[in-house]
Amino acid sequence: MNPTLPPLGKFDEKNEIVGFDVDYAAEIAKLLGVKLEIVQVGSPDRIPFVQTGKIDFVMGAMTRTPERAKVIDFTLPVHTEVMGVLTIEGKPYKHWRDLDNENVTLVQVRGTTPIKFIEDNLKKAKVTQLDNYPDAVRALAQGRGDGLIDIIDFVGEHMNKHQVKWKVVEAPVDVYYCGLGVAKNATGLKDWLNVAIFDLHRKGKVGELWKKWFGIDMLYPTGVGPGF
Amino acid sequence: MSVNRLASIAVALVAMLSFAAGTVSARTLDEIIKSGTIRSA
Numbered sequence: 001m002n003p004t005l006p007p008l009g010k011f012d013e014k015n016e017i018v019g020f021d022v023d024y025a026a027e028i029a030k031l032l033g034v035k036l037e038i039v040q041v042g043s044p045d046r047i048p049f050v051q052t053g054k055i056d057f058v059m060g061a062m063t064r065t066p067e068r069a070k071v072i073d074f075t076l077p078v079h080t081e082v083m084g085v086l087t088i089e090g091k092p093y094k095h096w097r098d099l100d101n102e103n104v105t106l107v108q109v110r111g112t113t114p115i116k117f118i119e120d121n122l123k124k125a126k127v128t129q130l131d132n133y134p135d136a137v138r139a140l141a142q143g144r145g146d147g148l149i150d151i152i153d154f155v156g157e158h159m160n161k162h163q164v165k166w167k168v169v170e171a172p173v174d175v176y177y178c179g180l181g182v183a184k185n186a187t188g189l190k191d192w193l194n195v196a197i198f199d200l201h202r203k204g205k206v207g208e209l210w211k212k213w214f215g216i217d218m219l220y221p222t223g224v225g226p227g228f
Numbered sequence: 229m230s231v232n233r234l235a236s237i238a239v240a241l242v243a244m245l246s247f248a249a250g251t252v253s254a255r256t257l258d259e260i261i262k263s264g265t266i267r268s269a
Contacts, residue, residue: 001268029268032260032261034260034261034263034265035264035265037265037266038269039268056254057268058268059268059269060269183253183254185254188256192257
């Protein structure tokens with residue numbers, strides 16, 4: 001688990017890793033009838049760990065990409081992440097391109113990926129850069145900006161601290177599908193995990209854990225069907 | 229760089245070298261069940 005990706009993983013007051021990924025992996029272990037061993041990883045070492053069998057599967061927002069799928073196998077999606085526009089109800093935007101306007105001010109977190117996206121695609125918009133997500137969401141709530149472009153799921157816990165009616169612009173910039181990563185050719189494990197993932201989706205467990213840790217419903221539920 | 233970060237990099241290097249040497253491999257579902265523990269990160 002990666003403790004630097006809250007609320008997927010973070011350290012609690014006892015210095016133990018907690019979060020969505022931990023709870024989800026515990027559900028997987030329960031279905032398999034075994035104990036769960038949590039292994040701490042960072043982004044650079046997580047794929048080597050799964051390739052070499054130091055871990056059986058990896059989470060941590062593993063977006064399924066063709067490039068990654070050359071070196072590890074992926075299960076069905078467990079959750080999505082939505083790169084989109086957070087704004088306040090009453091704003092007229094229906095598509096992220098509507099923010100490419102000189103009268104629009106975006107509040108963004110300094111040094112994050114969306115800054116480059118805005119520079120490339122929303123050249124007319126003004127950008128106010130702040131140091132962290134709590135400050136950026138507060139600025140938006142106070143009307144000091146018109147929108148925030150980022151992975152909206154990860155700002156849910158900050159949104160809930162403000163008494164404003166939030167709105168996520170209908171057309172997202174992108175939707176990423178994240179599954180469990182397993183070693184190449186671990187076919188038996190992957191097949192079993194897919195059945196377990198379907199079972200957890202079917203029972204509503206994924207949505208329940210998402211709401212618990214992210215404070216909001218998953219914006220784009222994966223909707224795994226029985227015929228996968 | 230923190231001690232934890234250095235340790236993490238060292239473990240990753242060992243893992244990659246072990247993989248290259250063919251000394252470790254992923255466990256099968258059967259092996260996971262028999263061991264009684266599934267390892268997740």
